[in-house]
Amino acid sequence: MTMENTWWLAPCAPLQTGIAEQAAQRQAELTKPLGALGRLEQVAIQCAAWQGQVQPSITQPHAVLFAADHGVVAQGVSAFPQAVTVEMLKNFVHGGAAMSVLTQHHGMPLTLVNCGTAIPCEQVTGVLHRPIALGTADFSQQPAMTTEQAQQALALGAEQAEHAHQQGCDLLLVGEMGIGNTSCATVLAAALLQQPVAELVGAGTGLAGAALAHKCEVLTRSVERADIGPEHDALNIAEQLGGFEVLAMTGAYLRAAQLGLPSLVDGFIASAALLLAQRFQPRVTDWVLYGHQSAEPGHQAVLAALNAQPLVSLGMRLGEGSGAAIAYPLVQQALLLHRAMATFAEAAVSSSASEG
Amino acid sequence: MTMENTWWLAPCAPLQTGIAEQAAQRQAELTKPLGALGRLEQVAIQCAAWQGQVQPSITQPHAVLFAADHGVVAQGVSAFPQAVTVEMLKNFVHGGAAMSVLTQHHGMPLTLVNCGTAIPCEQVTGVLHRPIALGTADFSQQPAMTTEQAQQALALGAEQAEHAHQQGCDLLLVGEMGIGNTSCATVLAAALLQQPVAELVGAGTGLAGAALAHKCEVLTRSVERADIGPEHDALNIAEQLGGFEVLAMTGAYLRAAQLGLPSLVDGFIASAALLLAQRFQPRVTDWVLYGHQSAEPGHQAVLAALNAQPLVSLGMRLGEGSGAAIAYPLVQQALLLHRAMATFAEAAVSSSASEG
Numbered sequence: 001m002t003m004e005n006t007w008w009l010a011p012c013a014p015l016q017t018g019i020a021e022q023a024a025q026r027q028a029e030l031t032k033p034l035g036a037l038g039r040l041e042q043v044a045i046q047c048a049a050w051q052g053q054v055q056p057s058i059t060q061p062h063a064v065l066f067a068a069d070h071g072v073v074a075q076g077v078s079a080f081p082q083a084v085t086v087e088m089l090k091n092f093v094h095g096g097a098a099m100s101v102l103t104q105h106h107g108m109p110l111t112l113v114n115c116g117t118a119i120p121c122e123q124v125t126g127v128l129h130r131p132i133a134l135g136t137a138d139f140s141q142q143p144a145m146t147t148e149q150a151q152q153a154l155a156l157g158a159e160q161a162e163h164a165h166q167q168g169c170d171l172l173l174v175g176e177m178g179i180g181n182t183s184c185a186t187v188l189a190a191a192l193l194q195q196p197v198a199e200l201v202g203a204g205t206g207l208a209g210a211a212l213a214h215k216c217e218v219l220t221r222s223v224e225r226a227d228i229g230p231e232h233d234a235l236n237i238a239e240q241l242g243g244f245e246v247l248a249m250t251g252a253y254l255r256a257a258q259l260g261l262p263s264l265v266d267g268f269i270a271s272a273a274l275l276l277a278q279r280f281q282p283r284v285t286d287w288v289l290y291g292h293q294s295a296e297p298g299h300q301a302v303l304a305a306l307n308a309q310p311l312v313s314l315g316m317r318l319g320e321g322s323g324a325a326i327a328y329p330l331v332q333q334a335l336l337l338h339r340a341m342a343t344f345a346e347a348a349v350s351s352s353a354s355e356g
Numbered sequence: 357m358t359m360e361n362t363w364w365l366a367p368c369a370p371l372q373t374g375i376a377e378q379a380a381q382r383q384a385e386l387t388k389p390l391g392a393l394g395r396l397e398q399v400a401i402q403c404a405a406w407q408g409q410v411q412p413s414i415t416q417p418h419a420v421l422f423a424a425d426h427g428v429v430a431q432g433v434s435a436f437p438q439a440v441t442v443e444m445l446k447n448f449v450h451g452g453a454a455m456s457v458l459t460q461h462h463g464m465p466l467t468l469v470n471c472g473t474a475i476p477c478e479q480v481t482g483v484l485h486r487p488i489a490l491g492t493a494d495f496s497q498q499p500a501m502t503t504e505q506a507q508q509a510l511a512l513g514a515e516q517a518e519h520a521h522q523q524g525c526d527l528l529l530v531g532e533m534g535i536g537n538t539s540c541a542t543v544l545a546a547a548l549l550q551q552p553v554a555e556l557v558g559a560g561t562g563l564a565g566a567a568l569a570h571k572c573e574v575l576t577r578s579v580e581r582a583d584i585g586p587e588h589d590a591l592n593i594a595e596q597l598g599g600f601e602v603l604a605m606t607g608a609y610l611r612a613a614q615l616g617l618p619s620l621v622d623g624f625i626a627s628a629a630l631l632l633a634q635r636f637q638p639r640v641t642d643w644v645l646y647g648h649q650s651a652e653p654g655h656q657a658v659l660a661a662l663n664a665q666p667l668v669s670l671g672m673r674l675g676e677g678s679g680a681a682i683a684y685p686l687v688q689q690a691l692l693l694h695r696a697m698a699t700f701a702e703a704a705v706s707s708s709a710s711e712g
Contacts, residue, residue, distance in 0.1 A: 031447050032454055033435070033561035038651060038671025040682070079389065080706065087705040091387050096698025098388055105692055205389035295394060312668055312686070315394025326396070329685035330668070336461055342452025349443040350436065 005151060007158065008251075012283040013260030016052040023048030026055070029343040039309070043289065043331055044338035050262045050287065051170070055339045061264075061328065062169035063103045063321050064111045064160045064252060065092065066245035067127075069118035069135030070180030071144065072222065077183045077215040079206040082135075086121040088177050089114065093126035098318055099175055102325035108173070111164075115156060115244035130156055132244045139187065140222040143240050150239040150247055157251030165259045172263045173291075173328070174252045174270060175321020176245045179205075182296060182319075184243040185272035187219050189298050191228040191237050192275050193305055196220070200298035202268075203317070234279035242276075249273035254280055257287035264331065266324040267294035267316065271302040278306065289331065292316055292323030361507060363514065364607075368639040369616030372408040379404030382411070385699040395665070399645065399687055400694035406618045406643065407526070411695045417620075417684065418525035419459045419677050420467045420516045420608060421448065422601035423483075425474035425491030426536030427500065428578065433539045433571040435562040438491075442477045444533050445470065449482035454674055455531055458681035464529070467520075471512055471600035486512055488600045495543065496578040499596050506595040506603055513607030521615045528619045529647075529684070530608045530626060531677020532601045535561075538652060538675075540599040541628035543575050545654050547584040547593050548631050549661055552576070556654035558624075559673070590635035598632075605629035610636055613643035620687065622680040623650035623672065627658040634662065645687065648672055648679030 023045045028034055035041065047056040069085050091097045092112050095104060103110040112127045118135035121127070132152050136144040145153070157174075164172055178184075182204035190197045197220040207215055226240040238247050250273045256263050257277075265274055265288050277284045285306055293299060293313035303310065311327040344351045379401045384390055391397065403412040425441050447453045448468050451460060459466040468483045474491035477483070488508050492500040501509070513530075520528055534540075538560035546553045553576040563571055582596040594603050606629045612619050613633075621630055621644050633640045641662060649655060649669035659666065667683040700707045 030454075031444070031452055032674050036561070036672065036674040037454065037678075038673065040670055040672065084706050087703070088387070091698055091703040091705055094698070094703065095696075096387055096703045098386075098393065098693055098697055101693055101696045102689060105689065205392070311670070314396060314667070314686075316392065316396065317394065318388050318392040322393075326686065326689055329689070330670070330682065333458060333461065333682055333685070337454055337457055340451075340457045341454055342447055342450070347443070347447040347450065347452045349447055350440050 008154065008254045008280040010258050012257040012281060012286055015049040015286055017049060019052050019054055020045050020049035022054045027338065030341040031344055031347050031349050037337060040334035040337060043334035046289065047335060050260065057335055057339065058171045058331065060168050061106065061108045061171040061173060062164040063099065063108050063173040063175060063325065064113060064164065065099060065175040065177060065321055066113045066115050066157065066248040067117060067177040068115040068244035069178055070184055070243050071136045071138035072140050072183050072218065073180040074138050075140050075218040077218055078179050078204060080179050082118045082179050085117050085177060085179050086119050086124070089121060089124055089127055093124065097320060098322045099320035099325060102322060106325065106328055111160065113156065113160060113248065115153060115248050136243055139241050140218050140225065144242050145239050147235065147239050150235060150242055153242065153244045153247035154251035157248035158255035161252040161255040161259065161261060165261045169261060172252065172256050172261055173321045173324045174249045174263060175266055176249060176269050176319055178243060178245050181243050181246060181269050183215065183219055184241065184246050185269040186298050187222050187241045188237065188246065188272045188276055189302050190223045191226060191241055192279060193301060195301060197223055200301055202296040202298060234276060237279065238276060246273050250277045253277040253284055253288065257284045263288045264324040264328060265290045266321045267292055267319060268296040268299040268302065269319055271299060271306065275302050275305060291327035294323065364510065364610045364636040366614050368613040368637060368642060371405040371642055373405060375408050375410055376401050376405035378410045383694065386697040387700055387703050387705050393693060396690035396693060399690035402645065403691055406616065413691055413695065414527045414687065416524050417462065417464045417527040417529060418520040419455065419464050419529040419531060419681065420469065420520065421455060421531040421533060421677060422469045422471050422513065422604040423473060423533040424471040424600035425534055426540055426599050427492045427494035428496055428539050428574065429536040430494050431496050431574045433574050434536045434560060436535050438474045438535050441473050441533060441535050442475050445477060445483055446480055449480065453676060454678045455676035455681060458678060462681065462684055467516065469512065469516060469604065471509060471604050492599055495597050496574050496581065500598050501595050503591065503595050506591060506598055509598065509600045509603035510607035513604035514611035517608040517611040517615065517617060521617045525617060528608065528612050528617055529677045529680045530605045530619060531622055532605060532625050532675055534599060534601050537599055537602060537625050539571065539575055540597065540602050541625040542654050543578050543597045544593065544602065544628045544632055545658050546579045547582060547597055548635060549657060551657060553579055556657055558652040558654060590632060594632060602629050606633045609633040609640055609644065613640045619644045620680040620684060621646045622677045623648055623675060624652040624655040624658065625675055627655060627662065631658050631662060647683035650679065
């Protein structure tokens with residue numbers, strides 16, 4: 001795929017607000033008190049705005065999982081060794097990882113993309129191998145990658161969104177795997193929100209005590225080194241502090257929104273990638289729903305900046321897209337209720353107005 | 357069914373805590389950071405304790421919906437006319453109500469029980485007609501029912517739990533329909549928690565402003581009239597302020613717990629019924645999971661008293677069991693992940709301990 005170097009500047013698809021109003025009217029006519037389905041009503045109305053259908057349905061969800069490694073793990077910021085990224089890719093292929101189990105349960109294809117693992121793994125079948133490099137550079141010492149690599153990573157995600165869209169996908173779930181990528185999400189969030197790392201950093205896969213303090217110190221130093229200011233654009237931030245899989249997610253959200261393909265957003269790392277996407281293209285968030293509130297402390301700050309309300313809050317902190325997959329049945333149930341419930345007129349039920 | 361007048365004093369089934377410990381051990385071995393599935397891990401462990409299976413599964417959920425009317429609506433405490441209870445029963449039969457749509461989607465049988473609608477409706481087929489009376493008496497003026505009627509309502513719920521259990525049900529969802537039953541739940545909660553009605557009362561199906569203030573005044577007066585003190589037992593409270601469908605729910609939770617049949621609890625009315633069940637039998641809450649946090653303000657207080665954390669909080673306030681049904685796929689996903697994910701050993705993935 002050839003893409004312009006600035007493909008992300010193309011506008012997002014418009015929302016069909018007139019159809020959304022009709023969907024809201026339908027919600028008012030269904031046999032329930034007005035508003036009694038709470039946020040499920042908003043989900044249905046949002047999907048109507050996306051699809052231009054008063055009674056929308058989602059029948060072809062597709063999950064894409066981007067995997068890559070991070071140079072910063074050399075500083076000892078993760079509880080797991082870097083070998084785990086490739087080991088987990090194999091686990092995804094064999095169906096043993098959480099996201100494999102959930103996507104299979106939902107009848108949802110799961111595309112696995114190697115964006116650049118530290119240990120070469122081209123021999124692993126069932127994975128789309130598109131490595132940009134053997135992991136990023138250590139962003140505590142230098143930019144995580146070159147401008148060209150950042151563009152490659154963004155384009156890789158965009159390409160996957162396009163591919164899913166071409167196959168008829170009507171809801172995209174983007175996930176990630178990469179030892180050290182909560183660190184990457186934390187520094188991205190710190191730079192984008194101009195908030196101290198100390199307010200955003202968390203346990204990741206399981207750090208505590210001195211190890212967590214050390215992570216905080218390394219990441220604070222990384223953000224200082226990158227020295228991001230208002231004069232830096234999204235691409236600068238991406239190359240300074242990004243990860244290949246994180247930028248692929250950013251590219252996927254951007255391209256999906258341009259194509260009118262909605263995304264169901266996962267947790268902290270996904271939301272940081274989306275926050276970066278918003279810096280490229282502010283309307284990208286018109287095309288997302290938020291799956292879950294992660295236990296990672298930085299997620300709350302990123303969600304607040306995105307004005308986002310996730311569907312569930314279950315203390316999960318796994319990544320992979322698993323929080324989005326867990327929330328997916330709530331979206332399905334919202335749409336089903338919207339389509340299948342009877343109206344007051346159809347069911348001959350008295351509405352509250354009839355009493356006064 | 358003949359039941360002793362004090363059948364509710366029989367103990368609840370014991371939890372299999374040894375099996376729960378084995379299930380917790382399995383969670384620690386699955387290919388994810390420890391605790392990364394958050395509350396889904398606790399759901400799986402809780403089900404293991406219920407079923408005595410390290411890898412539990414739920415295959416026969418069953419929903420029972422109790423419908424009845426409330427004398428207190430004569431005081432103008434609901435936005436909907438009383439005719440709606442029977443109209444909605446027909447809507448349930450025809451599949452147009454939210455709970456009909458959700459249970460059909462989940463392949464879950466839905467038993468409809470008429471516990472005492474104000475308008476006789478024996479002609480409606482597809483409903484189990486077991487009316488105790490044509491609605492309760494107006495509890496703002498007098499006890500809602502006789503002691504015998506309260507016992508009948510409790511036994512009716514118990515009978516349905518037994519019936520579901522006999523058919524192999526492994527998860528019970530109990531719902532309700534009854535114009536005025538948020539009022540009933542509110543006064544029950546006020547009496548049981550010894551909290552002012554004003555802190556618990558809410559919009560129900562859609563009251564606001566002066567109508568809501570009037571509801572608050574009527575319900576405050578009702579609780580004062582009943583004059584419940586520490587010397588009153590659960591059955592006293594039930595007959596003073598209960599509703600037939602609410603007490604049927606109480607009876608269902610109690611009998612289900614005795615039989616070792618777990619329940620997935622719906623919103624405010626269901627939780628008030630459970631709070632009353634806890635007054636009969638403190639261990640009843642060992643046998644429940646909480647589906648959702650309702651938008652009704654009293655629910656927060658009742659949940660706090662039950663030390664309960666619902667699975668979702670979506671601003672729903674519909675009743676019918678719909679919040680439990682919405683949360684049901686989260687329980688299923690929790691169990692699926694617990695059973696189907698690979699362990700670190702099976703997947704040859706390095707655990708964090710391997711790094712140190």
